[in-house]
Amino acid sequence: MQTAMVLAPEISVVVPVFDEAGAAPDLAREIATAFAGRSFEILFVDDASRDGTREALNALRAEIPQLRVLAHRRNSGQSRAIRSGILAARGPVIVTLDGDGQNDPADGPALVDALAAGGADLAMVGGERIKRQDSQAKKLASRFGNGIRRRLLRDTARDTGCGLKAFRREAFLQLPYFDHIHRYLPALMLREGYDVTFQPVHHRHRQTGRSKYTNLGRLMASLSDLLGVIWLQSRSRNPGGVDEL
Template sequence: MTEAAEFSVVVPVHNEAGNVAALVGEIADALDGRAFEMVFVDDASTDDTRARLMALKTQYPMLRVLGHRSNAGQSRAIRSGILAARAPVVGTLDGDGQNDPADLPDLYRQLTRADAPHGLKMVMGRRASRQDSSWKKFGSRFANNIRKRMLRDDCDDSGCGIKVMHRAAYVMLPYFDHMHRYMPALMRAEGHGVEFRNVNHRPRGTGKSNYTNFGRLNDALSDLRGVMWLIRRRRNPGGADEY
């Protein structure tokens, strides 16, 4: 199944031992009947996340487990997974169980539909009803409003982890830490189309978030300047023809 996969699902995880078993099962159920693989990337967890994933490989032969030797962050874990993915279309979702794997088929169909606009390379989720604290939602709204105004990427929810994209388009994007929060802007800077779709959002399963509002804001202000510089310095030839 994995050798002929049409869809790879990449999940970055760090200290999510209590969530991975349920998440693996939900992904398998959501994509039952498709040729797919799951690539879980353990970002140097200090709990038994990796051991629990390895124990699931017998039950789920489409599961692959990658492990970082050192903690490198969510964007690097996503990149490691996508680089290792075998399918031309890749989906991502967070490892805390808040993204609903049941949304993956709809995102995949929207991206690959026959009448999709030319150049459409990514469909990104938009959490219609976030199941987070008021403080966390306030921090996200504040950061999203600044980012959207500065980058004009039409993205209302850059922190939504569930998205589906063409692998070939992703690997051509410039890599930097926290790039997963700027995917629509980076895709559009390359001339690719991006669409959005409302998705389900659930309370966290177990464990605790690896981020804080202040930590996100501090990173976001620095990253935003860098992304604006990258976009200004890119030159798009509109494609290349061989003669």
């Protein structure tokens, strides 16, 4: 038991990937470099890719001993892949980032440090992308969606679409799961009585592959998700803490 506790990492970096054979290997190396000197593991969750993503990652396991590769048997979406990684993670602190390489892994340690410095009530530090390297149409759609969501949910988040986040595994496991939950983590953390904060992170051009989302597809999913989260907030009764007497 003592050996297992010593070997357990402090940080688990979870990366969902789908058809990212071109980006995933270099991203794994970047993550290993960014977290060098810390106690960490890297979990790539392959969401039933149709290309060589799984094989490319498996080939890196000798080079990166902290790397673990999980594989969905059926494609289930980004949120499910993130959840699969978190359930399998051994670290109490989770860092997530997108598998397309647009998030800069070098920003991850700063989010972890901010989380550690924030005290027990701080459950999540979210990234907010600066100088976004997306099309103008995507940036406008994101700005509109974030504005509506922030006004209705009062979650204080200006960029919930940023995949780079650091949060406490224990806090995430208390949240109700649904598809696309990764876009509503700030609101759901606040619902449970935790604090959340944000800090700027870099954003990069996509070098390989293509986006798995369209503006119309994201809009249609967001409408039902938003109504669901509003309902969850309305049904929440927070005791403000629990004391054992």
